[in-house]
Amino acid sequence: MDKAIVVKNLTRIYRKGKESFLALNGISFDVNWGEIFGFLGPNGAGKTTTIKILSTLLYPTSGRAFVGGFDVLSEVQKIREIINLVSGGESAGYGILTVKEALWMFSQFYGIPNKIANERIEYYLKLVDMWDARSTLLNRLSTGMMQKINLVRGLITDPKILFLDEPTIGLDVEAARTIRNIVSKWVKEKPMRTVLLTTHYMAEADELCDRIAIINKGKIVALDTPENLKSSISSEKYFEIETMLLSKETSEEIKNFLDDLGIACSIKHDFESNRSIINISLPEERMIANVIQKIVETQKDILTLRKIEPTLEDVFIKLVGKRLEDEEES
Helix, strand or coil: CCEEEEEEEEEEEEEECCEEEEEEEEEEEEEECCCEEEEECCCCCCHHHHHHHHCCCCCCCEEEEEECCEECCCCHHHHHCCEEEEECCCCCCCCCCEHHHHHHHHHHHCCCCHHHHHHHHHHHHHHCCCHHHCCCEHHHCCHHHHHHHHHHHHHCCCCCEEEEECCCCCCCHHHHHHHHHHHHHHHHHCCCCEEEEECCCHHHHHHHCCEEEEEECCEEEEEECHHHHHHHCCCCEEEEEEEECCCHHHHHHHHHHHHHCCCEEEEEEECCCCEEEEEEEECCHHHHHHHHHHHHHCCCCEEEEEEECCCHHHHHHHHHCCCCCHHHHC
16 A cells, blocks of 8 residues: 555444443544654644554444555454554553563564564664663663653564554653654654654644644544644744834834734834834735845844744644643643
């Protein structure tokens, strides 16, 4: 199959007694071989249900799904041979085992020969800077170390398709950066390697993902590249201009000038730093030249000029109505 994952009109209904809950409402999407595909959404949107279906842990109520060209309903074993699943925050194995013993045990579940398994364990433990901890019991590991071991567990089987469910949740900045770098490098090493990633960190999705789907209330509400998603929310161009402190009269003069051009603006004054910040929204980027000329005519030097790009968080808020990180706090 020319796609790593194909989902067609997938529906999942949970039933408890006479009550039912529609977790997935006919979603469709595909994932290309060799890409990192982001799957974002608030809690309860359907992310985990989708991953469980694609990783053969749950049957759909209706619709079709193919992973590596295999049907999730009729070719379960073939799918399991080419995938792996890593969930952030879960245990990497039995606490009484050492790091190396736990990883070797998981390699044997996939029938990997001893020599190859040990070579991969050494390679990936060194990659995550955990080789010196290979004889440490799992129950002695910190959260960050456990997350690294979880990732190694997912990589040593050399899957074609890797499901990463919140792989950096709860990690410090440096540990999260290490995991992102490893995932990015791993995908690029072989052309067929593919990742489906869920994350609550928008910057992480923006950095890693080739394309992103946003799901809300069981429906996919957007699917595109990060760049296209960000540019889709507004045709306006935003700039921030910092000048020396503007007087009330000068501020009014600049505002009136911009109003005449149909340019929205706001001006904030920081009397402690003796600076003024002008935020403007332009229908066309070339109009920034007129704005700069007017400010210079007021005999105020422009200290900084910065174009403000929309973020994935802006996209998410517009589509879902709240920040993704707010889910963690609720």
